[in-house]
Amino acid sequence: MDEKTKFAHLGRPEPGLATAVNLSITRASTLLFNKAEDLYRHDIRAYGRHGSDVHDAVELAFNTLENGEGTSLTPSGFSACTLAILANVKAGDHILVTDSVYAPTRMFSEAFLTKFDIKAERYDPRIGASIESLFRDNTSVIISESPGSLTFEIQDLPAFVTAAKARDIVNIVDNTWSGGISYMPLDLGADISVHAATKYVGGHSDIMFGAVVSRTAKMAKKVADTRKALGFATSPDDAYQILRGFRSLxxxxxxxxxxxxxxxxxxxxxxxxxxxxxxxxxxxxxxxxxxxxxxxxxxxxxxxxxxxxxxxxxxxxxxxxxxxxxxxxxxxxxxxxxxxxxxxxxxxxxxxxxxxxxxxxxxxxxxxxxxxxxxxxxxx
Ligand SMILES: Cc1ncc(COP(=O)(O)O)c(C=O)c1O
CATH class of the missing domain: 3.90.1150.10 (Aspartate Aminotransferase, domain 1)
Incomplete structure (x- = not known):
């Protein structure tokens, strides 16, 4: 099926008798229960921060876009970048950051993460397979962005994936430039693809939104658990606009x-x-x-x-x-x-x-x- 057809149809309500084409927006912080014994169930949403049907449809759209196994939604593209990193680092780690990464991601890595004794080292975006020479015993993450912000270098992701595999190093790619349409980092072996949906998916310069899409269910859980721990949530109205953006993306x-x-x-x-x-x-x-x-x-x-x-x-x-x-x-x-x-x-x-x-x-x-x-x- 063509992508345009796929995105015109996914995540919509089942037609019934005069059913709306689109999902309804449910605005909620508190969700009410009619039985006390259900309040602490783990198999259902219990609170507004846990999402809504519209959020589920947006996650499905990102998984479909990127061939991912799970998506965590965030209040901006930048928070998607920081979430992807935070899910995969611990105190004392060393991470590799492309010299041409989006500037706030560079600043987060080089300044904020030092609070946790995490050392960010910049690498030449054209380093290719030689990235391996920068690996240390404590290297946990490679952050790439292809093409790079402002200077537009293409990075050799397959070479990074091959080098990282032997050491269990996580490849995170900021895939905002391609809108998820012209570049498929997860298909090339990256562990995570990050989107500033603020750009093409929103498409109308009136919304801030981000997504972290994972190649495996295991990674998706790690990111989702971190999102929960950090308390990141997105509003159903914003999620609805992002879903609308997907229809014409x-x-x-x-x-x-x-x-x-x-x-x-x-x-x-x-x-x-x-x-x-x-x-x-x-x-x-x-x-x-x-x-x-x-x-x-x-x-x-x-x-x-x-x-x-x-x-x-x-x-x-x-x-x-x-x-x-x-x-x-x-x-x-x-x-x-x-x-x-x-x-x-x-x-x-x-x-x-x-x-x-x-x-x-x-x-x-x-x-x-x-x-x-x-x-x-x-x-x-
Ligand atoms: C490559 C890239 N990543 C992330 C972001 C951050 O996205 P947001 O503005 O939604 O926080 C931007 C924003 O310009 C960007 O260009």
């Missing part, structure tokens, strides 16, 4: 991916551009790895401008009309940020010019091209 993604690739290809030919960081372009240094491991692209990519002054970059940004200036991506509207203030690379080759990140929405490609063209006058 593949259709929106297809359009946005195409616009992203076409815009990236067009930008490569513009005089003010030094290079474009999009793994689906043959010019990308990791293009072969992308072809091997990915099913497609996405709408988010970077553009390195020819050297110019910071003032001209700001003028370019301020003159964009259809690209909103803002963090995040995956919504129906296009966005852009200038990245240099965020770059904090240990292994980065020095970039030859200022870096702009574009995220394409559902606008017409010709409008986006002419927007960039008119703003680019301010770069010369």
């Amino acid at each position: 593949h259709t929106r993604f297809e359009v946005q991916e195409k616009t992203g690739f076409n815009l990236a290809s067009w930008l490569e030919k513009q005089g003010f551009v030094h290079s474009v960081l999009h793994p689906a372009l043959p010019s990308h240094p990791d293009h072969e790895l992308w072809k091997r491991d990915f099913k497609g692209g996405a709408s988010l990519f970077g553009v390195i401008l020819n050297p110019t002054s910071p003032e001209k970059v700001i003028a370019f940004m301020n003159n964009l009309k259809f690209f909103g200036l803002g963090f995040s991506y995956g919504g129906f509207e296009s966005v852009a940020i200038h990245c240099d203030p965020q770059l904090n690379r240990k292994f980065g080759r020095k970039l030859p010019g200022p870096l702009i990140r574009f995220g394409c929405g559902l606008e017409d490609i010709e409008d986006l091209k002419s927007d960039i063209s008119q703003a680019s006058i301010h770069l010369s």
Whole structure:
């Protein structure tokens, strides 16, 4: 069955006599029992934090998306990243974090986890099988993100999986870039795939939500137990919007991916551009790895401008009309940020010019091209 068909139908109520197409939202903290002897049963939901039918449907959708055995839902994408890590570390551990990971995940690993005497070591995203040389007796987790935030390196996940297997090291992948559509880390052997559903799944830039999807039931239980211990919960209204997002996810993604690739290809030919960081372009240094491991692209990519002054970059940004200036991506509207203030690379080759990140929405490609063209006058 095609994915679009699958996601149009999963998690819906059984039709009866004039049944609604969609599940109902049950808002609850307290759940009432008519018999005291049922209050402490472990086989049923006893409290609002334990979820609802809509939450169950969202978990099913993530499991289906990623071929996972279990999903824990979280109040943001970032809390999904921290939950996945916390479920798999203990005091005194050593963890490996890609240099190109989402910045708050890097900060959590390098600063917050030191409270528990956990040491985070950054690795070059292009390290490949040599990751093994960084393993210590206490290494518990490898965190990767492919392509990496801002600099878009593709990581050799199958090499990481092979290296980690012998030592029982857990591979956690932040799979937000691909929306779970063009990259299947669990199929490649990762233990956990993390999503900021805030982006493509929500799709309308009006919701914060995250998911931790596990390849095995054992890992899913470990994550679920940690979620419970931390008290993370998501509201049924937010879960409902995420389920609604799933209905059109593949259709929106297809359009946005195409616009992203076409815009990236067009930008490569513009005089003010030094290079474009999009793994689906043959010019990308990791293009072969992308072809091997990915099913497609996405709408988010970077553009390195020819050297110019910071003032001209700001003028370019301020003159964009259809690209909103803002963090995040995956919504129906296009966005852009200038990245240099965020770059904090240990292994980065020095970039030859200022870096702009574009995220394409559902606008017409010709409008986006002419927007960039008119703003680019301010770069010369
Ligand atoms: C790759 C990646 N992971 C995680 C997050 C965090 O998601 P959220 O904003 O929902 O907390 C983001 C947000 O930009 C992201 O880009």
